[in-house]
Amino acid sequence: MVKIKSFVAAAAAAAALTAGLTGSATAADRVNAGQDRAGQIAAAGTAPACIERTSVENKPDGGVRVHLRNFCGKTMRVKVIVKYWSDSGCKSMPNRSGWLFQTVGGRYDRTVVC
Incomplete structure (x- = not known):
């Protein structure tokens, strides 16, 4: 599981770097952004004490x-x-x-x- 997450993170970083160099977002960038958002939601964890x-x-x-x-x-x-x-x-x-x-x-x- 850790290897898969590392691979996805590396692929997302490479895609972001490529997009930054070309100045436009590709379909792969949008997919990786969606995966990043899903990871953020999962990482958000339990609701706060309030x-x-x-x-x-x-x-x-x-x-x-x-x-x-x-x-x-x-x-x-x-x-x-x-x-x-x-x-x-x-x-x-x-x-x-x-x-x-x-x-x-x-x-x-x-x-x-x-």
Whole structure:
């Protein structure tokens, strides 16, 4: 996995250098930029502490209920990650708003920015 990431990073750097020399972006540059953006989203990690989380597992039936509240001072885009079940979609939460996400299966894993 590390070798693949290193190769992709090297290819992206080479494409960026080539684009800088020619003054125009190629299709390969746009693909690499998309891969870089996907890496940035993955690297963003868990949501900051200003996103308050409360999760309850529905036992014995399974599922989870996650209540999120945004106290970050700005609109935040968040996603709930659930083990063994589908994750939520990316949700925009205005400052001082809340959101309740529920499933009928799986377990709460974490909340991430998206």
